[in-house]
Amino acid sequence: MPDCEPLIYLFVPGNRPERFTKALASGADRIIIDLEDAVAPECKAAARTAIGEWMADSDAPRERVLIRINDAATPWHADDLTLVSTVRALCVMLPKCETPNQVAAVLACLPKDATVLPLIETARGVVALHEIAAAPGVTRLAFGSLDYMADLDIPAGSLALQFAAAQIAIASRAAGIGSPVAGVTPDLDATRVATDMANARTLGFGAKMCIHPSQVAAARTALAPSAQELAWAQRVLQAWNTSAGDAIQVDGKMVDRPIVLKAERIVAQAARTN
Numbered sequence: 001m002p003d004c005e006p007l008i009y010l011f012v013p014g015n016r017p018e019r020f021t022k023a024l025a026s027g028a029d030r031i032i033i034d035l036e037d038a039v040a041p042e043c044k045a046a047a048r049t050a051i052g053e054w055m056a057d058s059d060a061p062r063e064r065v066l067i068r069i070n071d072a073a074t075p076w077h078a079d080d081l082t083l084v085s086t087v088r089a090l091c092v093m094l095p096k097c098e099t100p101n102q103v104a105a106v107l108a109c110l111p112k113d114a115t116v117l118p119l120i121e122t123a124r125g126v127v128a129l130h131e132i133a134a135a136p137g138v139t140r141l142a143f144g145s146l147d148y149m150a151d152l153d154i155p156a157g158s159l160a161l162q163f164a165a166a167q168i169a170i171a172s173r174a175a176g177i178g179s180p181v182a183g184v185t186p187d188l189d190a191t192r193v194a195t196d197m198a199n200a201r202t203l204g205f206g207a208k209m210c211i212h213p214s215q216v217a218a219a220r221t222a223l224a225p226s227a228q229e230l231a232w233a234q235r236v237l238q239a240w241n242t243s244a245g246d247a248i249q250v251d252g253k254m255v256d257r258p259i260v261l262k263a264e265r266i267v268a269q270a271a272r273t274n
Contacts, residue, residue, distance in 0.1 A: 005140055005178035006030045007223050007273065008216050009066070009209045013038035014047035017054045024060055026213040027220070032066045035080055036095055044076050048083045055087040062090055066117060071096035072105070085109040093117045095144065098124040100135035107137040115139050117181075121147035126164050133175035142209065143168050145183030162203060169204025179206030186211070190218035197222035224273035225266045233263035233270075 006029035012019045014035045023031040039047045051067065054060075067089050069080035073096065084092050088111045094102060097118035106116050116137045120126060121144030133141055143165055154160050168180045182200035185193045193215045197208050201223070208219040225233070232251070239248045240260050248255050 005207060007207050008219055009142075009181060009207065010213065010216060011038060011068070011184070011209065011211050014051050014067075015039050015043045017050040020054055021058070021060060023213070024064060027216045028210065028213075030064050030066055030091075032068050032093055032209070034068045035076070035083075036068050036070050041076075044070070045079075048079060052083060052087055055089075065089075066091045066093050068093035068095060068119075069106070072102055081106065081109045089114065091115045091117060093119060093142070095119045096121050096125070096147070097132055098122060098128055100128070100131045103132060103135040103138060110137075117142055119144040119147075120164075120168055122151045123148075126167055129167055129171035130174065133171040133177055138175075138177060140178035140180055140207075141168050141172055142181035143183045143205070146186070148183075165200065165203045165205070173204070179204060181205065181207040181209055184209045184211045185215065188212055188214055190214070193218040194222040220273055223269070225270050229266050230270050233266035236260060236263040237267065 008028045009030045009032050010023050010026055010028035011032045011034050012023040014033050020031070020033060033051055035044060035047055035051070055062070055065075067084055069084060069092055070076040071094070084106075090111065091114060092106050092110065094106050094116050097103065097120060103116045103118060107114065114137070117140065118125075118132050118138060119142050120129065120132070125132070129141075132138065145161060145165070148164055149156065149158070149161060152160055172178065172180050182197060182205040185196045187193070193210075197219050200208065206223070208223070210216055210219055236250050236255055236259060239250050240255060
């Protein structure tokens with residue numbers, strides 16, 4: 001499983017090019033320039049033009065920039081594919097992803113070694129999870145939780161939502177790709193953002209999408225191990241490294257290789273989120 005995947009993805013509307021560089025300076029690991037929900041239908045053509053001009057003229061690190069296109073069922077999808085092909089996008093976010101063929105169609109428009117980040121937002125997408133996760137060009141999945149709630153007509157906090165999230169995490173692990181990206185939190189309150197990310201962590205998620213720069217710090221903090229978790233992990237590793245392979249106990253509990261692997265991951269995550 002990749003262990004250096006981005007932690008924070010920040011959306012920025014594609015028709016607001018004056019915000020693109022600011023978004024890169026927000027502390028997010030990646031920015032997602034949006035052509036979908038954040039852009040009204042009558043503004044999509046202008047947004048494509050703005051993105052094309054910025055990508056052509058900007059010296060921004062292209063590896064930190066994703067473009068979210070409109071899904072394959074919309075009238076804007078073909079023009080979006082032309083754009084990402086023209087600007088040679090390195091990663092495209094594909095909403096309403098339901099088949100690996102949709103991934104392949106996007107990937108065919110991109111440079112060699114580019115990737116697609118599928119958004120799982122429908123029941124059909126969940127049913128096809130394992131095929132999508134295993135598709136060439138996919139290095140992780142993202143959960144469009146708000147659209148998924150609309151698709152199933154379920155409220156926030158529904159067990160059906162948690163079930164889908166857990167399935168996304170399981171499919172990701174089975175495919176050997178990175179831990180998935182949690183959906184956005186509409187509330188800008190830092191406590192709400194942190195709580196949502198903490199809950200997503202318990203389901204196997206390792207990153208989060210944000211819709212406002214003010215959410216970035218809270219999401220990153222929630223992804224970091226607690227002081228207690230880190231202290232425990234350091235005790236485990238110290239004891240293990242001095243044990244010469246013998247059975248050991250830490251805090252009155254037996255420690256074996258799986259526990260050591262968990263401790264190693266906690267220490268690595270702490271280093272990444274500092």
